[in-house]
Amino acid sequence: MLLDHLPALLVAVPLTGAALSFVAGHRRAPHVALVTAAAIVALAVALVARVLDAGPFRYAVGGWTAPLGIDLVADGASALFIVLTAIVGMGVTLYATAYFRTDDETAYGHGLFWTLWLFMWTSLNALFLTGDVFNVYVCLELVGISAVTLVTLSGGAEALRAGARYLYASMLGAMTYLLGVALLYASVGQLDMTILADTLTPDVTAATGLALMIAALVLKTALVPAHFWLPAAHGSAPSPVSAALSSLVVKGSYFVILRLMLYVIPVGYLGGTDVALGVLGSVAIVWGSVQALFQTRIKQLVAYSTVAQVGYLFLVFPLARLGADAFALAVTGVLVHAVSHGLAKAGLFLASGSLMSRFGHDRIDDMRGAARSAPVLTLTVALAGITMMGLPPSGGFGAKWLLVSSALAGGAWWWAAVLVAGGLLAAAYMFRLLAVLLADGDAVLGTPASAPRTEWVPLALAAAAVVLVAAVPLITDLASASNILIRAGVTP
Amino acid sequence: MSEHRHRTRLLPLTAAMLMLGVIGRAILALPTTGDGLAVPMRAGAEASGIPNVITAVLLDFRGYDTLLEIAVLMLATVAVLSLREDPAALSRRIAGGAGPVLGTLTRALAPIMLLVAGHLVLVGSSGPGGAFQGGAVLGAAGILLMLSGYARPAWASRRAVRWVLAVGLIVFIGVALYPLLSGGTLLQYPPENRKDLILLVEALLTLSIGASLVSLFLASASSTEGGGRR
Amino acid sequence: MTSYLIYVAGGALLYALGTYGLLARRHLIHKVISANLMGSGVFLILIGLGNRAEGGPDPVPQAMVLTGIVVTVALTALGLAIIKRYYSATGLTNLDDEPPAGERP
Amino acid sequence: MDTIGSLIPTGMGALRFAVDDIAVPFLALFAFLWLVSGAHAWATTPARERGRLFAYYVPSAIGGVGVAVAADAISFYLCFALMALPAWGLITHTRSAESRRAGAVYLTLTVIGEALLLAALVLMATGGDSLLLSEMRAGAAASPHAALIVALLLGSISLKIGALPFSGILPLSYTYTPAGAASALAGASVKVGALAMIRLLPADAVGADWVSAVMLLGLITAFGAAVMGVLTTTPRAVLGYSSASQMGLVLIAGGVSLGDAGATALAHGAIVAFALHHGLAKSALVLGADVAAHAKGRERTVALCALALPALALVGAPFTSGFVAKYALKDAIHLLHGPVPEAVYALLPLTAIGTAALMLRLFVLIRRETVGDPLPARPPVAPWALVLAATAIATWVWPAEWNRHAIESVVSPDSLWTATWPALVAIAGWQAMRLIPAVVRRLDGVVVPGDVLVGLTALLGRFDDHPRSTQVAATPTSARVERLRTVLTATEGRLLAWTTASTILVLLAVVLVTLALS
Known part of the structure; x- marks a missing residue:
């Protein structure tokens, strides 16, 4: 039965695509990537259907179940992230076919974008599926190496500097994570997340190890103050790469934090760490938004918006300790937020990329009048803005609603205040951008470097984010089918 | 102040010391014995008939890690290739070339190294050895050849080089997926041809790893003409 | 019985040393070497702690170290490639994001 | 708890609309005003600017009409936001520094209002398992957070209707907006605050103190906004303050609606009456002021005369829509007892003096106004005439309970006198002011459109090099922003x-x- 092997195929198919696209050469690689992307979308949809139908399931690689082997775990949450990756990935692939079209064989990493991108897709899928804390390390490094290289793809000095910083941050994160795993394993003697969850007992070494792992993942997720590598990396990468980085890569490491904090680690095991993460998340929302407000270059603005939006993801941890209702609402809300931000941010970055190639520069103030000559792109920015601000019926609104409900159900109104204030700040920086685009002005536009047909890709992604409230019931079902909520006693 | 002279900086030093304290405290809190997964692993290796327990862990129990690890290695090669400045880096000659001594020595050593690499692969399933070790020796042979002035052989087109680099991973995935046809899971080799499949994968991996190492070297080496740009 | 502590302590020291280097050294290659030191530190800790098993060392940390080494090699190769390209693009050997040490107050 | 499905209110992910008793008058009003104002805006906007104006106008209109029939929290919030946020583009249409500043202030307050509304809606929804507004409103009274819900709702509504101390939001948003769009904002957009009172404010949820406090706030707004309006210098700003003042009266009705169920029914009637009356009259004034300002000679005289109808309606003169609305409000207040309601009841007629003064001021300013900007065509008269006709008859013929008392007593001398004397007092006062021209000159233009709000932003920007002006809003404080950015x-x-x-x-x-x- 093919359906049983979905977790294996979701890793093997993109990996095969990566290897084949390398062999195919830069002319035929886009075709390999498109075929692979289509296959992944089909597999991801099948996984969602399977999880909704039969609940979470484990896949013992090599026939060896944990603790001997490595188990892949497919549950509602991982299916959701995989399908998000598939949709955004498809969009990025389609967009990239036009973006990287050039006759210069040496441009953009000698046509190796496709291979790197499929490696990244492989590793994200692997990360969402793995149930083993050491395997997480390998997956994280796959993500890290592919992401760093993709950032440097344009070969410019800024991109290389950003890539180097990103690489050092990755190294620091990798070593911290591995140290954490070493300590955790020395104390508990297990690597499988489910077994760990069952066997964790209060212990200094295990707690230290877990805290170090969380710290490393926080770095990879770019939570303030560990966001130092993100704006430069996301801002100077080629636009399809920025889109994938902002919308997917930070979610990869975040997903592991989510599983560790809410599934593996019992509430209160790590003391005040969850509250600390929530506080940092709040700081991120404010600091990222304020910085976004003051950026003069469009992709920097979008990158800082990611710093801010990442903050929301961490509010789930303090909310989760406020009782069962708050827990369920917060987890669902944060899943909705991850999906809606993923779609909207990908659309926003791709649209920014098209604007930049239309204008030939990235200065916001000189993009006056874009609405007249690039209506599709302006509309994309507006739609993405709706999600960022959390206006209905966008996914951002659904997420905000659920998270505020969670805060109120838990009697912690101050987190609700943070959420509401975050919407205000997002409105500020999105309106600043929109005001310029919609203003009257004689924008001097060159001939579009990318084919205009690809401008529909970001529009479709942003539009999907705007109507995402309609998918809240589906996401709720997936959340109920996630091991996090099942373990917490919320059964579908 | 010269940038090579380093002034000790207090804050990073404090951070590093605090980290040392954190590690120290965690380690001292451990009991002096701890088996981890040693016992079930040994039992499992014995049950599946693999003499070397570490090999069993690497290739069998945690074969998935190894698959991804190969992916990491190929990814790194692709990454470095994408960063090369000279599009023809893979087919160029290294500056200087070899004198008569190095030339003769290389010619004599290369076949032996090839032999050693093959041996390492063959013994890999039962003792220390395997694709990485074999690939490392193979790569060293290749680099030695490049250093002594040999370029890529004329028959090896760009496409062929790419195939050599990728074949290990491609075959590994193929073999990993093969059990799916007969109802097994990913990497669950059928017992009857388990040995052959592993040997096939290891051999091709050795080739790819060796080629990767040579590529890494060539992609970052300075080009013949005029050295590195400032 | 506690001979493993020697390796572990050595590993921890290497790790701290590497941390300091990655944080504070300005030269890009120094940072890569420091990261490798951190890696070696973790590997030593892993192997050392794995030796606490009775009846021979625990194979799992050994396998983890083997995998870790390959990953570190990959990271190092990438790091050196980026540094080289960065140097040829800018002529710099540091990230150039802070004033030189001598000018700091 | 067995499923998270039970935690997430049913209907999340669906937008529901319904035409019910409350929706009908608001739907009629909003649809009519947005259409007619749109026609005026279309005719008066140069062709090359139409695209830019209507890019904001159309979404705003969709939201503005949809909000009337929104039946659940999400569609209500959606329409509320859809109407309010694009209005920023209408306000900043002229792209002058003042209009941009006005836009910024408007946007900030609007978004804060949205946030308060969202918080209130979430709180109301967490109590029960429904997102239907009717059920949420009923459930809110039983909620342990009832007081907080009411406070949040009142905060949001106050920002929308320009209650003190936010009275500046209305004049700020009208002053720089093109006439057609301003008519829609003044006539329809603000009335969404009235709709929100009916749809959301729960009856009998909070104590009598709340009722009194809200009524007092409404009364103070009614007076305060009138005073500020008289002291401003542009017709549009006067109209804005007049809106704030009238909405103060609606807020009084809103306060009454917080009381027991009997009072609530009457209060809702009063709110609907005021919404119809003020929406139409204010729209007629805005459009008429535009027509009159661009007319010459006899046409101008005719226009000014026609403009007197909505002006008198706002004052509440006999046989006008204001007469009906005031009656409905009085009936509602009359039902309550206690010092505050009785005081409000007694003081209510005095608000008409303020309104009358505002209208006098408006006529003075319109006559003073010289028109410089050339239009592609003269403002069309037809839309204005339609609104005038509606102003004249709508409240009288609307089939409802709230106009019965007014219709019955329309010819009684007592009520006629009550409705007339405030206007006479205002005229007398106006004449008296002429005796002290020095004081009048000094007071003229003391209030900048935006009053407290502009004062506040100016206070923050007092390190700026810009000299403070009382005639126009200060220009954006770019130097300070630049420093902050650095x-x-x-x-x-x-x-x-x-x-x-x-x-x-x-x-x-x-x-x-x-x-x-x-």
Whole structure:
């Protein structure tokens, strides 16, 4: 039965695509990537259907179940992230076919974008599926190496500097994570997340190890103050790469934090760490938004918006300790937020990329009048803005609603205040951008470097984010089918 | 102040010391014995008939890690290739070339190294050895050849080089997926041809790893003409 | 019985040393070497702690170290490639994001 | 708890609309005003600017009409936001520095209002398992957070209707907006606040103190906005303050609606009456002022005469829509007892003096106004005439309970006198002012459109080099913004430097470990 092997195929198919696209050469690689992307979308949809139908399931690689082997775990949450990756990935692939079209064989990493991108897709899928804390390390490094290289793809000095910083941050994160795993394993003697969850007992070494792992993942997720590598990396990468980085890569490491904090680690095991993460998340929302407000270059603005939006993801941890209702609402809300931000941010970055190639520069103030000559792109920015601000019926609104409900159900109104204030700040920086685009002005536009047909890709992604409230019931079902909520006693 | 002279900086030093304290405290809190997964692993290796327990862990129990690890290695090669400045880096000659001594020595050593690499692969399933070790020796042979002035052989087109680099991973995935046809899971080799499949994968991996190492070297080496740009 | 502590302590020291280097050294290659030191530190800790098993060392940390080494090699190769390209693009050997040490107050 | 499905209110993910008793008058009003104002805006906007104006006008209109029939919290919030946010583009249409500042103030307050509304809606929804407004409103009274819900709702509504101290939001948003769009904002957009009172404010949920406090706030707004309006210098600003003043009266009705169920029914009638009356009259005034300003000679005289109808309606003169609305409001207040309601009841007629003064001021300003900007065509008269006709008859013929008392007593001398004397007092006062021209000159233009709000932003920007002007809103405080930008980006730059950043990260790891072990 093919359906049983979905977790294996979701890793093997993109990996095969990566290897084949390398062999195919830069002319035929886009075709390999498109075929692979289509296959992944089909597999991801099948996984969602399977999880909704039969609940979470484990896949013992090599026939060896944990603790001997490595188990892949497919549950509602991982299916959701995989399908998000598939949709955004498809969009990025389609967009990239036009973006990287050039006759210069040496441009953009000698046509190796496709291979790197499929490696990244492989590793994200692997990360969402793995149930083993050491395997997480390998997956994280796959993500890290592919992401760093993709950032440097344009070969410019800024991109290389950003890539180097990103690489050092990755190294620091990798070593911290591995140290954490070493300590955790020395104390508990297990690597499988489910077994760990069952066997964790209060212990200094295990707690230290877990805290170090969380710290490393926080770095990879770019939570303030560990966001130092993100704006430069996301801002100077080629636009399809920025889109994938902002919308997917930070979610990869975040997903592991989510599983560790809410599934593996019992509430209160790590003391005040969850509250600390929530506080940092709040700081991120404010600091990222304020910085976004003051950026003069469009992709920097979008990158800082990611710093801010990442903050929301961490509010789930303090909310989760406020009782069962708050827990369920917060987890669902944060899943909705991850999906809606993923779609909207990908659309926003791709649209920014098209604007930049239309204008030939990235200065916001000189993009006056874009609405007249690039209506599709302006509309994309507006739609993405709706999600960022959390206006209905966008996914951002659904997420905000659920998270505020969670805060109120838990009697912690101050987190609700943070959420509401975050919407205000997002409105500020999105309106600043929109005001310029919609203003009257004689924008001097060159001939579009990318084919205009690809401008529909970001529009479709942003539009999907705007109507995402309609998918809240589906996401709720997936959340109920996630091991996090099942373990917490919320059964579908 | 010269940038090579380093002034000790207090804050990073404090951070590093605090980290040392954190590690120290965690380690001292451990009991002096701890088996981890040693016992079930040994039992499992014995049950599946693999003499070397570490090999069993690497290739069998945690074969998935190894698959991804190969992916990491190929990814790194692709990454470095994408960063090369000279599009023809893979087919160029290294500056200087070899004198008569190095030339003769290389010619004599290369076949032996090839032999050693093959041996390492063959013994890999039962003792220390395997694709990485074999690939490392193979790569060293290749680099030695490049250093002594040999370029890529004329028959090896760009496409062929790419195939050599990728074949290990491609075959590994193929073999990993093969059990799916007969109802097994990913990497669950059928017992009857388990040995052959592993040997096939290891051999091709050795080739790819060796080629990767040579590529890494060539992609970052300075080009013949005029050295590195400032 | 506690001979493993020697390796572990050595590993921890290497790790701290590497941390300091990655944080504070300005030269890009120094940072890569420091990261490798951190890696070696973790590997030593892993192997050392794995030796606490009775009846021979625990194979799992050994396998983890083997995998870790390959990953570190990959990271190092990438790091050196980026540094080289960065140097040829800018002529710099540091990230150039802070004033030189001598000018700091 | 067995499923998270039970925690998420049913209907999340669906937008529901319904035409019910409350929706009908508002739907009629909003649809009519947005259409007619749109026609005026279309005719008076140069062709090359139409695209830019209507890019904002159309979404705003869709939201503005949809909100009347929104039946659940999400569609209500959606329409509310859809109407309010694009209005920013209408306000900043002229792209002058003042209009941009007005837009910024408007947007800030609007978004804060949205946030308060969202918080209130979520609170109301967490109580029960429904997102239907009717059920949420009923459930809110029983909620343990009833007081908080009412406070949040009142905050949001106050921002929408321009209650003190936010009265500046209305004149700010009308002053720079093109006439057609301003008519829609003044006539329809503000009335959404009235709709929200009916749809959301729960009856009998909070004590009599709340009722009194809200009524007092409404009364103070009614007077205060009138005073400020008389002291401003443009017709549009006067109209804005007049809106704030009238909405103060609606807020009184809103206060009454917080009381027991009997009072609520009457209060809702009064709110609907006021919405119809003021929406139409104010729209007629805005459009008429535009027509009159661009007319010459006899046409101008005719226009000014026609303009007297909505002006008199606002004052509440006999046989006008204002007469009906005031009656409905009085009936509602009359039902309550206690010092505050009785005081409000007694003072209510005096608000008409303020309104009358405002209208006099408006006519003076319109006559004074010289028109410089050339239009592609003269403002069309037809839309205005339609609104005038509607103003004249709508409240009288609307089939409802709230106009019965007014219709019955329309010819009684007592009520006629009550409705007339405030206007006479205002005219007398106006004449008296002419005796002290020096004082009048000094007071003329003391209030900038936006009053407290502009004062506040100016206070923040007092380090600016710009001289403060009482005639126009200060220009954006770019120097201060620039300084803030420098400080913030420099801080971020220092934080991002590798050694600092990575050290902070390692310290963060140590802190997390410490927290984990504590």
